[in-house]
Each structure stands twice: as structure tokens, then as C-alpha cells.
Amino acid sequence: MKKLTPLLPRHRKAAGFAPSGLIEMLLLAYIVAAVLNLALGNWIFATAMMAPLAGLFFWIQYTDRRGRCRIGDQVRLSMGSHAGKEGVIIGANETGTRFTVQMSSSDHPDPLDFSGYQLTKMKPVALPSS
Known part of the structure; x- marks a missing residue:
């Protein structure tokens, strides 16, 4: 044994x-x-x-x-099957615990719902000036 x-x-x-x-x-x-x-x-x-x-x-x-995340924030998913992918929050419930995210990749044209603990808020990136 x-x-x-x-x-x-x-x-x-x-x-x-x-x-x-x-x-x-x-x-x-x-x-x-x-x-x-x-x-x-x-x-x-x-x-x-x-x-x-x-x-x-x-x-x-x-x-x-x-x-805290708000509608319009750029987020990255830190957990789950979509970990590492980025998107924009397009909707949230009243308590701010569930968010609807429009993914940036073309693999997911439909918005997906995620819990708040799965999202990491990203800093906004300044657009390059021409």
C-alpha cells in the first residue's frame, strides 16, 4: 500500500x-x-x-x-471558457453583479452574460493622434 x-x-x-x-x-x-x-x-x-x-x-x-465596472468599460475575462478574451460592457443588472459583454472577437457576434467576478476592468487606451 x-x-x-x-x-x-x-x-x-x-x-x-x-x-x-x-x-x-x-x-x-x-x-x-x-x-x-x-x-x-x-x-x-x-x-x-x-x-x-x-x-x-x-x-x-x-x-x-x-x-467597479460600468456600461461602456473595456474588460478582459479572467475566468471560464472565454478567459483572456476582451470585450465591452453593454448592459448590467440593477445590483451590478451580472454584465452583458459584447466580445471583440468575431467568434462571438452575440453578447454574452458574465458575473462581475469574472471580469477585469482594463485601462482605456488613448487613440494615436495623426
Whole structure:
């Protein structure tokens, strides 16, 4: 009988959520400390603790909105049978989770529907001036 061995080499570890979980726990502890300072009457210190968090919150909201796909954006498919192909978004549902993409290749003349996680937004390319 053969001995079962792991598929990954010994120097590699399986990907997991431990690093992000640790960051979330540290962030939660920081917020709890700020709220506790506010409850104890140290509002100046609590405000000084919460100001960087408020800035981080608004920065994340700004970058998230800027990175979302909209109608007319040039996208590349990153998953599925059409991976690597490019197209233009011509329609979206109300929640912005499903998109109708008109593929650039002549192989697919009809628009196709994709989930938002399958698309990668591409930067617009400036047209060459003549």
C-alpha cells in the first residue's frame, strides 16, 4: 500500500484566511479601544484614534467605486471558457453583479452574460493622434 503524501511541497503552505483574519482582529481591537476611551470620557484621545480609521474607510470606499465596472468599460475575462478574451460592457443588472459583454472577437457576434467576478476592468487606451 502506498503512503499518502501531501500535494504541496514541504516549503509551501496552503493559502488561507489567517493573515486577513489577524488583521481584522487587530482592527477590531483598535476600534474597541477607541470606543472604550470615548465611553470613559477621553474624547480627545478617542477622536485621535478614530480619525485614521475614518480616513481609511473613505479611501477604501473611493477606490472601490472607482474600480467597479460600468456600461461602456473595456474588460478582459479572467475566468471560464472565454478567459483572456476582451470585450465591452453593454448592459448590467440593477445590483451590478451580472454584465452583458459584447466580445471583440468575431467568434462571438452575440453578447454574452458574465458575473462581475469574472471580469477585469482594463485601462482605456488613448487613440494615436495623426
